[in-house]
Amino acid sequence: MKNEVILQSVSKSYDRIQAVRDVSLNIGGNEFFSILGPSGCGKTTLLRLVAGLESPDSGVISIGDRVVNNLPPHKREVGLVFQGTALFPHMNVFENIAFGLRMRSYPKGEIRERVMEVLRMMNMPPEIFAHKRVDQLSGGERQRVEIARSLVFEPRVLLLDEPLGPLDLKIRQKMQQELKRIQRMVGTTFIYVTHDQTEALIMSDRIAVMNRGEVLQVGTPEEIYSSPANKFVADFIGESNLIEGEVGEDGLFHIDGLPPIMVSDMDKNSGVRGRAFLCIRPEKISIYAEAEHDNSVSGIVLDKSYVGTHVVYRVEVGDRYVFTVYSNTSSRSFRLGERISLGWRSSDGVLVKG
Amino acid sequence: MAVSFGVILPSQSQIVRGEVFTLSYYQQALDPLFLKILARSLLLALSTTVACILIGYPAAYYIAFKGGRYKNLLLLLFILPLWVTFLLRGYALLTLLGPEGVLNSILLNLGLIREPLYMIYNEFAVLQGMVYGYLPFMILPLYASLEKVRKIYIEASRVMGASSLKAFWKITLPLSRPGLVAGSLLTFIPAAGEFIIPSFLGGPSEVYIGTMIYSAFISARNWNWGAALSMVYIVMILVGVLLYMKYSREELRI
Numbered sequence: 074m075k076n077e078v079i080l081q082s083v084s085k086s087y088d089r090i091q092a093v094r095d096v097s098l099n100i101g102g103n104e105f106f107s108i109l110g111p112s113g114c115g116k117t118t119l120l121r122l123v124a125g126l127e128s129p130d131s132g133v134i135s136i137g138d139r140v141v142n143n144l145p146p147h148k149r150e151v152g153l154v155f156q157g158t159a160l161f162p163h164m165n166v167f168e169n170i171a172f173g174l175r176m177r178s179y180p181k182g183e184i185r186e187r188v189m190e191v192l193r194m195m196n197m198p199p200e201i202f203a204h205k206r207v208d209q210l211s212g213g214e215r216q217r218v219e220i221a222r223s224l225v226f227e228p229r230v231l232l233l234d235e236p237l238g239p240l241d242l243k244i245r246q247k248m249q250q251e252l253k254r255i256q257r258m259v260g261t262t263f264i265y266v267t268h269d270q271t272e273a274l275i276m277s278d279r280i281a282v283m284n285r286g287e288v289l290q291v292g293t294p295e296e297i298y299s300s301p302a303n304k305f306v307a308d309f310i311g312e313s314n315l316i317e318g319e320v321g322e323d324g325l326f327h328i329d330g331l332p333p334i335m336v337s338d339m340d341k342n343s344g345v346r347g348r349a350f351l352c353i354r355p356e357k358i359s360i361y362a363e364a365e366h367d368n369s370v371s372g373i374v375l376d377k378s379y380v381g382t383h384v385v386y387r388v389e390v391g392d393r394y395v396f397t398v399y400s401n402t403s404s405r406s407f408r409l410g411e412r413i414s415l416g417w418r419s420s421d422g423v424l425v426k427g
Numbered sequence: 428m429a430v431s432f433g434v435i436l437p438s439q440s441q442i443v444r445g446e447v448f449t450l451s452y453y454q455q456a457l458d459p460l461f462l463k464i465l466a467r468s469l470l471l472a473l474s475t476t477v478a479c480i481l482i483g484y485p486a487a488y489y490i491a492f493k494g495g496r497y498k499n500l501l502l503l504l505f506i507l508p509l510w511v512t513f514l515l516r517g518y519a520l521l522t523l524l525g526p527e528g529v530l531n532s533i534l535l536n537l538g539l540i541r542e543p544l545y546m547i548y549n550e551f552a553v554l555q556g557m558v559y560g561y562l563p564f565m566i567l568p569l570y571a572s573l574e575k576v577r578k579i580y581i582e583a584s585r586v587m588g589a590s591s592l593k594a595f596w597k598i599t600l601p602l603s604r605p606g607l608v609a610g611s612l613l614t615f616i617p618a619a620g621e622f623i624i625p626s627f628l629g630g631p632s633e634v635y636i637g638t639m640i641y642s643a644f645i646s647a648r649n650w651n652w653g654a655a656l657s658m659v660y661i662v663m664i665l666v667g668v669l670l671y672m673k674y675s676r677e678e679l680r681i
Binding site: 124125126145146147149151152153155158159161162163172173176177222223226 | 589598
């Protein structure tokens with residue numbers, strides 16, 4: 074696939090604070106690409122660099138085949154969606170969407186046609202919405218208008234900065250599906266910035282995980298979830314049990330106070346030597362009355378909470394570690410204080426560096 | 428109002444009931460000569476307002492968008508002159524700009540000019556004084572509305588294809604229009620009736636409606652005539668302001 078947006082060693086700092094540190098990314102055409110990270114990790118700065126609202130201290134940014142480092146934002150042919158709060162208050166829905174077309178001097182008739190078309194694509198009947206004032210719209214509607222006005226002039230790339238942040242859960246989930254539908258329909262490259270890992274996993278073709286201005290890992294949602302590159306990624310994406318230990322000469326992972334752990338892809342986790350963390354996802358661990366797995370440890374139930382789809386147990390193991398375990402609601406329930414065994418396959422554990 | 432129609436005749440210390448209802452004071456007030464003075468006053472007020480916008484808008488824009496942590500200090504500098512009475516500021520301008528004033532002596536001493544410049548007692552001096560006096564009333568409301576123009580609107584318009592100039596015309600200017608309207612009214616209305624500044628800085632031929640009303644009441648003691656003049660002036664201002672507000676509101680709707 075042809076790369077639409079290419080960043081080469083891009084860095085940016087504000088008054089001695091390095092917001093983006095030597096970031097290189099290749100983002101393909103038609104891709105739904107997410108940049109995921111905690112607040113302050115530099116993901117918004119990265120987006121603003123691509124949009125041209127900031128200029129990099131060093132590095133090269135290209136969109137399409139053009140290096141855009143010195144191109145002002147209005148010549149970059151990108152769309153930027155804020156959190157539904159950047160609609161122009163002195164214009165109605167129609168005028169907000171028409172803005173980009175008017176700036177490009179489209180003929181009146183075509184502007185009309187395109188605005189109507191994009192409104193229909195957003196499932197917003199033009200006869201109801203075209204002449205509404207911005208303050209008459211709900212949060213979800215505003216969001217859709219913002220996306221519409223950025224898509225209507227057919228940018229090469231659509232940049233979205235936590236667009237669903239202010240919406241409540243139900244609308245957010247609906248909008249997530251909407252966005253995927255729209256992205257497939259228009260086939261534009263979407264670069265989606267979010268701090269919500271579930272959102273990133275659900276929507277993206279690929280994800281870049283960022284922390285402290287650096288890109289830690291780029292990959293598909295499956296890759297990132299099942300083989301995190303380091304402890305931060307393992308911890309940030311989904312829930313995981315991370316236990317520190319040491320890779321032994323015997324090919325086993327040694328944790329103080331626990332029996333040696335088998336990790337089947339120890340070879341695949343090449344490069345991980347010495348001190349490391351064992352990462353096991355809570356849903357990969359089974360609870361048994363008797364040990365019957367590759368790896369098993371025993372512990373005492375500290376806490377349990379029912380969350381509908383499953384039960385979350387917190388289990389104290391070896392007097393000092395607390396494991397989080399998801400258990401099927403249909404399986405046997407365990408009492409607080411009950412002594413149980415936890416087991417997992419050697420292939421379900423992943424070793425990561427700190 | 429009653430005074431202007433001659434129904435009440437004020438004497439030295441008490442108000443006496445007049446004999447007849449008369450329009451003669453209005454005849455006097457609507458004399459072409461006075462209408463010319465009225466027109467000149469409105470023109471002065473208009474040019475004061477325009478000049479205040481031309482100076483005030485960039486200033487307010489700068490404070491609002493580039494002021495950073497000096498915002499309040501900068502704003503204070505512009506408001507500070509308001510703490511001193513107009514009268515004192517009039518004298519200050521005289522000492523600054525007069526033939527033997529500070530500016531002239533500096534220029535003379537530097538040898539840049541041979542004879543003192545006549546910077547006062549003419550129309551331009553009056554305009555200068557007016558702008559100086561009314562600038563804070565323009566800057567404050569402008570600043571207040573420019574401050575509310577969120578950066579995100581401008582950025583959004585830039586990414587959507589607006590050059591920085593277009594972004595200003597289509598986003599910043601329309602969004603700051605309430606401040607522009609308020610500032611213009613706050614400047615124009617009192618400027619049209621101003622009498623202190625013209626009497627300080629204007630020459631003897633610079634007569635404005637404000638100075639005329641002032642002399643009608645204070646020097647000539649012809650209250651009826653003064654009242655009639657005031658009525659004509661008030662009506663003119665009222666009509667002007669209503670037209671302006673109607674126009675600016677329509678503009679807002681587009």
